[in-house]
Amino acid sequence: MSNTRAPNFTKSEENLLLSLVSKYKNILECKLSNTDANQKKNQCWKKIEVEFNSLSGPTFRDHKVLKKKYDSIKKRTTKKFADEKAYVGGTGGGSQQSIEVTDVDVAVKEILGARLMGHSSEFDGDSETTSFQSNGGINVGCLITTPAHLEEQCTSMYNLSDDENDDCFMPKDQTGAMSREVPVMDKISCPNKESENGQTGNWAKYTPKMLKQKKSSALTPYHRGKGNQTSDKLEQWAAAKELVELSRKEYIQKEQEFKLKAMKEKHELEMQIMRDKAAVELEVIKKEHQMKIEILIAQKFNILNNKT
Secondary structure: EEEEEOOOOHHHHHHHHHHHHOHHHHHHHOOOHHHHHHHHHHHHHHHHHHHHHHHOOOOOOOOOHHHHHHHHHHHHHHHHHHHHHHHHOOOOOOOOOOOOOOOOHHHHHHHHHHHHHHHOOOOOOOOOOOOOOOOOOOOOOOOOHHHHHHHHHHHHHHOOOOOOOOOOOEEOOOOOOOOOOOOHHHHHHOOOOOOOOEEEEOOHHHHHHHHOOOHHHHHHHOOOOOOOHHHHHHHHHHHHHHHHHHHHHHHHHHHHHHHHHHHHHHHHHHHHHHHHHHHHHHHHHHHHHHHHHHHHHHHHHHHHHOOO
16 A cells, blocks of 8 residues: 555546535435434445545545545634634724635535524524604614604604503603603602602601501401401411311320230240240250160160070
C-alpha cells in the first residue's frame, strides 16, 4: 500500500461533493444516532463514493475521506456565518470586517438550512412594526396613548362592538369620556378630605387608627359568640374528634396488652414442651445405659464359664 499523500480537493471536486451530499441530505443530516440510522448513513456514504469517483478525475476518494472533507467544509462554513452574526450583533468598534461568501458556503447553507442560520422571529426587535400616527398623539409603535383615540383604536383592532367595548380597558364617566379614575381608590381617605367616620385624611398628623380598616367578612370564617351555629358545630366536631381519639388510644392499649399476654403464653408453652422433651430424652438415655451394663455383665459371666 502506497503512503503517498493524495492531492488536495479542487473547487470542482468540492462542488461535486456538496451536490451529492445535498442529494442525500435527509439521511446524512438526520439527527438520529441509533444503529439503524448510522447504518443508513454508512451505506449512503458508500453510494456517494461510487458516484463521486465515477464523475471526478483520476484521483480515487474513499468514502471516509469524503465524509471527513464534508465535515471540514461544514465546520469552516458554520464558523464563518457565526462570526458574521456575532459581528452584526456587536456594539461596534474596531476595523470593519468583510466576510467573503463563496459558492461552497452557499451550498452548505442550502444543505443545513435553519441549523446554520436559525429561525427568524416575528417578535424580534429588528423586525418592522406598524406604527399609527394621530394628531396630538404619541407614537408608541402599535398603540397611541391619546385618550380620545384609544377607544376607537382598540375597537378597530379587536373588532369589539359598543356593548363589548363598555366593559374593556377604561371606565367611562357620565359624559361618555374615558375616565382614568380607579374605583378602588375612593375607599382610601385622601389628605384634607373628610372620611365616612368623620376623620380627616391629613397625613401630616396621622395616627395608627387612621390606617386601621375593618376586616372583611370574607376573611372571617366564623365569630365566637352565643347562638352562633358555626361555633357550636365546630365545638361538637372537636368534642367528637377528641372522643374518637381517646377510643382509638384505648383500643391500641388493649391490643398491645392482648399481644403481650399471647406472647407470654406462647413462651411458657414452648418452655414446657422443651422441658418435657428433655425429660423423655434423659429417661431414654438412662434405660440405654442400664441395658448396656446388663449386657456387659452377661458377657463377663459367659467368658468366665468358658474358661472353667
